[in-house]
Amino acid sequence: MVIFSLQEQRVIIHFLHLRDATPIEIHHQLSESCGDGVMNVKNVRSWVRQFKEGRTSCDNEPKQSWPCTSRSDNTAERVEKVVLEDRQLSVENIVSKVGISVGSVHTILHEDLRMRKVSSRWVPRMLADDHKTARVAICLAMLTQKAARVLFHQDNAPAHWAYATQQFLRENNLEVVSHAPYSPDLAPSDFWLFPTMKDTLRGRTFTSHAAIASAI
Numbered sequence: 041m042v043i044f045s046l047q048e049q050r051v052i053i054h055f056l057h058l059r060d061a062t063p064i065e066i067h068h069q070l071s072e073s074c075g076d077g078v079m080n081v082k083n084v085r086s087w088v089r090q091f092k093e094g095r096t097s098c099d100n101e102p103k104q105s106w107p108c109t110s111r112s113d114n115t116a117e118r119v120e121k122v123v124l125e126d127r128q129l130s131v132e133n134i135v136s137k138v139g140i141s142v143g144s145v146h147t148i149l150h151e152d153l154r155m156r157k158v159s160s161r162w163v164p165r166m167l168a169d170d171h172k173t174a175r176v177a178i179c180l181a182m183l184t185q186k187a188a189r190v191l192f193h194q195d196n197a198p199a200h201w202a203y204a205t206q207q208f209l210r211e212n213n214l215e216v217v218s219h220a221p222y223s224p225d226l227a228p229s230d231f232w233l234f235p236t237m238k239d240t241l242r243g244r245t246f247t248s249h250a251a252i253a254s255a256i
Contacts, residue, residue: 044070044073044074044077046079047098047099049070049074049078049079050079050087050098051098052066052069052070052073053066053070053079053084053087053088053091053098054087054091054096054098056069057088057091057092058091063081063084063085063088064081066084066088067079067080067081067084070084115138115140115144115148116148116152116153118138119134119138119145119148119149119153120153122134122137122138123149123153123155131145131146131149134149174220175220178217178218178219178220179220181217181218182217191215191216191217192209192214192215192216192217193216193217193219194216194219195219196219237256240255241255241256
């Protein structure tokens with residue numbers, strides 16, 4: 041059995057298409073001549089469609105190469121600008137907006153910009169000096185508050201800053217503690233308060249809200 045290269049098979053497809061053969065008929069004739077090396081039906085259909093649309097070349101189109109400057113300072117700035125405008129963008133979205141490869145976007149995000157995905161948002165790994173200062177100030181403010189005062193600490197979730205939520209806090213005279221700037225660290229409540237509460241409450245049964253509040 042004669043073995044035809046893919047280039048030769050495309051020439052045969054073009055020839056049989058000009059003779060009004062259907063893709064299935066073309067594939068059948070190719071299978072009889074090429075055996076295991078035959079192009080699949082999907083590709084045959086694709087080439088027939090392209091020839092119908094006016095294509096005359098049987099050569100593969102050269103693949104577009106990405107520019108060698110994908111990791112230039114200018115490109116990194118463009119990626120950073122796109123991310124800061126919408127931190128919920130996927131890598132694919134960033135690729136389409138900036139026009140570089142997926143690999144280049146990954147490298148720029150993780151190695152050049154030092155970012156990572158946290159709760160569906162791109163956040164900086166390294167906090168700026170003003171962010172660090174704000175975190176220290178908030179911690180000091182919490183430590184210096186009198187023990188008798190009730191402080192309410194929440195994150196910046198949209199539901200927490202809704203008008204109804206803020207109105208409830210004001211009406212009940214709850215003092216809200218500012219949330220520290222985002223960082224790769226977990227919130228203090230995540231790695232100190234909640235685990236401690238779970239250890240204290242684990243295995244216990246309560247019969248009233250008052251008993252739960254007392255235990256907490």
